[in-house]
Amino acid sequence: MSKKKHCNIPIFIPELACPHQCVFCNQEKISNTFSVPTPNEIGVIIDSYLETIPKSAEINIAFFGGSFTGIPQQKMISYLKVAYKYVVEGKVQGIRISTKPDYITNPILDILEKYGVIAIELGAQSTNDKVLVKSGRGHKFDAIEKAANLINNRNFELGLQMMLGLPYDNLELSIQTAKDIVRLKADTTRIYPTVVVKGTVLEKMYKKGDYNVLSLEEAVSWSKEILKIFNEANIKVLRVGLHPSEELEPEKSLVAGPIHPSFKEMVLSELWNDVLNEKQLEKGKSIIHVAQNQLNYAIGYKGRNRNLLQTKGYDVKFVADKNLKDFELNVCHN
Numbered sequence: 001m002s003k004k005k006h007c008n009i010p011i012f013i014p015e016l017a018c019p020h021q022c023v024f025c026n027q028e029k030i031s032n033t034f035s036v037p038t039p040n041e042i043g044v045i046i047d048s049y050l051e052t053i054p055k056s057a058e059i060n061i062a063f064f065g066g067s068f069t070g071i072p073q074q075k076m077i078s079y080l081k082v083a084y085k086y087v088v089e090g091k092v093q094g095i096r097i098s099t100k101p102d103y104i105t106n107p108i109l110d111i112l113e114k115y116g117v118i119a120i121e122l123g124a125q126s127t128n129d130k131v132l133v134k135s136g137r138g139h140k141f142d143a144i145e146k147a148a149n150l151i152n153n154r155n156f157e158l159g160l161q162m163m164l165g166l167p168y169d170n171l172e173l174s175i176q177t178a179k180d181i182v183r184l185k186a187d188t189t190r191i192y193p194t195v196v197v198k199g200t201v202l203e204k205m206y207k208k209g210d211y212n213v214l215s216l217e218e219a220v221s222w223s224k225e226i227l228k229i230f231n232e233a234n235i236k237v238l239r240v241g242l243h244p245s246e247e248l249e250p251e252k253s254l255v256a257g258p259i260h261p262s263f264k265e266m267v268l269s270e271l272w273n274d275v276l277n278e279k280q281l282e283k284g285k286s287i288i289h290v291a292q293n294q295l296n297y298a299i300g301y302k303g304r305n306r307n308l309l310q311t312k313g314y315d316v317k318f319v320a321d322k323n324l325k326d327f328e329l330n331v332c333h334n
């Protein structure tokens with residue numbers, strides 16, 4: 001049976017006049033770089049996407065880029081009304097939004113429900129109060145828990161996004177955050193390592209020596225531990241790591257931080273290294289069967305896992321097996 005293709009139509013709505021001062025965020029840069037589309041303009045954006053997306057696909061309109069429910073209510077409703085028209089006409093299947101936990105209340109959920117929102121992603125970032133305070137999030141864990149419960153009491157898909165390496169964070173606290181995200185019954189998550197962006201409070205802290213940014217190796221290794229928790233709990237991981245974008249290049253906005261075009265591949269490769277180390281392989285020739293979509297990760301980023309095994313005296317060949325699930329393996333010894 002072929003899986004239905006899923007497509008999101010992204011509508012970037014940077015938060016208007018956000019009253020917060022998250023230490024990692026350069027709001028001025030965001031608002032100077034991106035203009036906010038008007039409700040009328042989003043209709044044009046949606047139409048142009050619809051021309052290129054196959055009709056058979058499962059299509060969602062995704063409002064992202066800020067705290068959607070933090071914008072003035074009438075403005076939020078006018079965006080939703082435009083998007084909802086496409087749901088009613090059957091051109092898209094639903095609307096997704098991202099927001100901050102303290103901008104979720106029952107009256108807001110009433111509005112989202114009324115206008116066809118099916119998925120709400122919260123930027124939880126951490127569940128540790130000290131990390132949240134030191135990161136300037138403007139709320140503590142109780143706000144995340146309350147928002148998640150309110151969302152779970154209704155029929156929305158819940159996403160809880162987390163950041164690694166925020167001020168005061170450590171691996172243990174990040175693991176606790178992942179476990180809390182599981183406990184709060186998230187359906188989806190995203191894992192982002194913290195980077196230092198120009199013009200932020202974090203940049204000042206970093207330059208004064210008050211903040212240590214994660215190295216690429218640390219970020220990969222932490223992400224791997226976090227990913228194991230989400231995989232075990234069957235939580236869909238929508239994203240791992242930040243990709244270098246034009247804006248996040250060293251000469252432009254990026255001051256420091258673990259950004260790499262193959263970040264996810266490196267994380268999955270490390271995860272597979274652990275899986276292979278746990279398996280009792282026999283010296284000599286073996287064929288390792290893994291799921292098709294895991295083949296490159298099992299072999300490892302730049303062949304690292306296969307090379308490591310070879311240096312230890314294992315003569316391995318990896319082959320794809322369509323009957324296996326992610327992170328499952330079958331070993332045949334010759």
Ligand code: SF4
Binds near residue numbers: 019022027
């Ligand atoms: S990251 Fe923080 S400061 Fe930046 S827009 Fe979101 S809530 Fe506001």
